[in-house]
Amino acid sequence: MSELAARQAATASNVVVEDSVATPAAGAAAPGATRDGDLDADLERRFGGLRRLWGDAAYQRVRAARVAVVGVGGVGSWAVEALARCGVAELVLIDFDQVAESNINRQVQALGDTVGAAKVTALARRIADIHPGCRVHEVEQFVEAPLNPPADSGVAPQPGNWPAVLPIEVDVVIDACDQGAAKLTLAAWSLAGHGRLVIAGAAGGKTRPQAIDVADLAEVTHDPLLATLRQRVRRLLRDQAGAALEAGRPLAVRKAKAKQAKQANQADLLGLRCVFSREAVVRPGTDASCALDVAPPTAVDDVSAATPSAMPGPTGLNCAGYGSSVMVTASMGLAAAEEALRLVRGAR
Numbered sequence: 001m002s003e004l005a006a007r008q009a010a011t012a013s014n015v016v017v018e019d020s021v022a023t024p025a026a027g028a029a030a031p032g033a034t035r036d037g038d039l040d041a042d043l044e045r046r047f048g049g050l051r052r053l054w055g056d057a058a059y060q061r062v063r064a065a066r067v068a069v070v071g072v073g074g075v076g077s078w079a080v081e082a083l084a085r086c087g088v089a090e091l092v093l094i095d096f097d098q099v100a101e102s103n104i105n106r107q108v109q110a111l112g113d114t115v116g117a118a119k120v121t122a123l124a125r126r127i128a129d130i131h132p133g134c135r136v137h138e139v140e141q142f143v144e145a146p147l148n149p150p151a152d153s154g155v156a157p158q159p160g161n162w163p164a165v166l167p168i169e170v171d172v173v174i175d176a177c178d179q180g181a182a183k184l185t186l187a188a189w190s191l192a193g194h195g196r197l198v199i200a201g202a203a204g205g206k207t208r209p210q211a212i213d214v215a216d217l218a219e220v221t222h223d224p225l226l227a228t229l230r231q232r233v234r235r236l237l238r239d240q241a242g243a244a245l246e247a248g249r250p251l252a253v254r255k256a257k258a259k260q261a262k263q264a265n266q267a268d269l270l271g272l273r274c275v276f277s278r279e280a281v282v283r284p285g286t287d288a289s290c291a292l293d294v295a296p297p298t299a300v301d302d303v304s305a306a307t308p309s310a311m312p313g314p315t316g317l318n319c320a321g322y323g324s325s326v327m328v329t330a331s332m333g334l335a336a337a338e339e340a341l342r343l344v345r346g347a348r
Contacts, residue, residue, distance in 0.1 A: 078333025
């Protein structure tokens with residue numbers, strides 16, 4: 001049996017949630033059982049309309065797909081919802097956060113009766129009712145970037161946890177996290193040829209879902225979070241190019257080549273697909289409404305560093321000092337899911 005066929009066959013397995021139990025809503029069929037006792041037929045009824053949309057070959061690839069979503073908040077949770085409703089075989093949900101009341105305005109798993117639950121657990125239970133054949137892996141961790149302090153700092157280097165946190169090999173990763181260091185880690189992993197990646201920008205301070213677009217990181221506008229990532233990626237690529245030029249080249253040649261590489265990097269596409277909004281950020285009022293979400297950070301992070309003034313307080317896709325609405329976060333998550341499945345389908 002081919003790998004594709006084997007993975008397609010796995011879609012008929014029960015929902016498996018690591019470290020927790022996925023429980024469908026009251027009155028729904030239990031995972032692994034349907035009202036007519038035929039899970040395969042039930043799943044075909046649920047998802048067969050996509051076969052007519054994409055064609056059989058693309059449909060089979062999606063049904064066998066394994067997708068990881070890093071960050072299952074306002075953007076990532078809606079991406080997961082879309083992926084489950086498209087019948088993917090396996091989902092890896094990576095997030096260390098718990099559902100809070102302040103999440104209810106924009107996160108699909110945030111309900112009155114899920115407050116306090118792990119976000120990945122609440123979302124896995126929802127998936128069980130949507131797609132009983134999906135195998136769900138919960139990973140209650142954040143993606144941690146490698147730590148490489150100066151040799152004289154006295155701080156020990158740390159290797160980071162990516163991609164070790166992935167419990168399985170995946171076909172594509174959606175980066176819906178809001179930490180600059182984690183985003184750079186995921187981008188570097190993808191650029192090194194280890195896997196396909198779709199990057200979500202910041203949804204905070206945006207009101208118009210019509211302004212959402214998909215483009216290469218080099219072409220992104222109106223997004224301070226991705227602007228910082230672009231700067232760091234270009235620096236990483238220049239450092240790598242400079243290291244490659246060191247082997248036996250005269251100094252003048254090395255300088256000329258390095259200058260050419262720097263100039264090229266300013267215009268060339270970077271090979272990282274991003275979902276973002278071209279709408280200008282709507283700055284918040286002077287009230288402290290965002291202060292309910294999280295405690296003030298201990299240091300200025302990438303989002304605030306990329307804005308004209310560093311703003312104290314929360315710094316996520318929800319806030320970063322800004323508010324957010326489900327119209328934008330959901331639309332961005334759905335767009336990220338489609339971009340990921342476009343890669344799986346092999347669409348151009």
